[in-house]
Amino acid sequence: MTINARLSELTDAQLIDLYPSILKELKVRGIIRTNNLIGELGEHLAANAYNSNPKLHKLQLNLKSTKNIDATSHKGERYAIKATSGNGTGVFASLPTEDDGKVYFEYLIVVRFNKDYTLDAIYELTWDQFLMYRKMKPPENKWNLPITEAVKVAAKRIV
Template sequence: MNEKVLEIYSELNDLEMIEACGEALCELKNRRIIKTKNTVGDIGEWFVMQFYNEDLKFPNLQGMPIGTKYFDARSEDGKRYAIKTTTTKATGVFHGLNEPNCELPEEQRFEYVVIVVLHSDCLLPQEVYEISWDDFLAHRKWSNSKKAWNLTLNRQLKKEAKLVFKTNAQTV
């Protein structure tokens, strides 16, 4: 981060620092980077949209309206992308899918999952992975506490996923 900004932060008292944090969140909302109370998820979605839409190797993505179920973006050719952002090894949950041992066929809710790994301290993107619906089905794990599926970003999933982005920085 900019040394000047860090110097300013160090001179603020606790209440001023809280106020500065609020002002930063307001500015992120004004720039439409943050749209909901899910700051981490919004930052990840924003990054994916920017990255995919600026790189000709990837499809242009259009964000979906807040409240759209099952996926967060759609490509120009109609493919649906669920975007999950994490600062740990597990993604948020995927609702609306069959529970384990359900005998009904699983309705495909999206074509791809994009997993954004943010640095836990500064929320900058470290890695971005993309997997298909079939890979999602193969790697998903049931969360008993949340009664929904999620993904664990383990060695096997990383090996099978398409690495879309990896930061050059070791630490921030």
């Protein structure tokens, strides 16, 4: 019997009650560190993809309180990681809206999920590529990155 078949036998209340248990177990296993499930899964999958590929830099996930960057390579390069199941990333809340000439991360990793939250792709963009393709997202008036065909072509596809 598959897990999906067993899940279909649960009542609505039983199914809902599984969610906190799943979050707790994901934390115990070190897969996630907060309750931001999609963002944390994206970081976990990105780090695993990089660390299991000898052609890519090894990544160490940063403390959750680190501004603008989610991981650092063994060479000291800073990586922002965004996970999405849509056509754009969430906003980059701590990046200034006006260009100040500073580089806030060397690379952006975009982990894209399908609508059923299976992994679609992992893309890597440089800071300069991020600057080229980013858009101001209303009403937040913060930067985000639309996942357009041009972005997919320009980015380095990791997975």
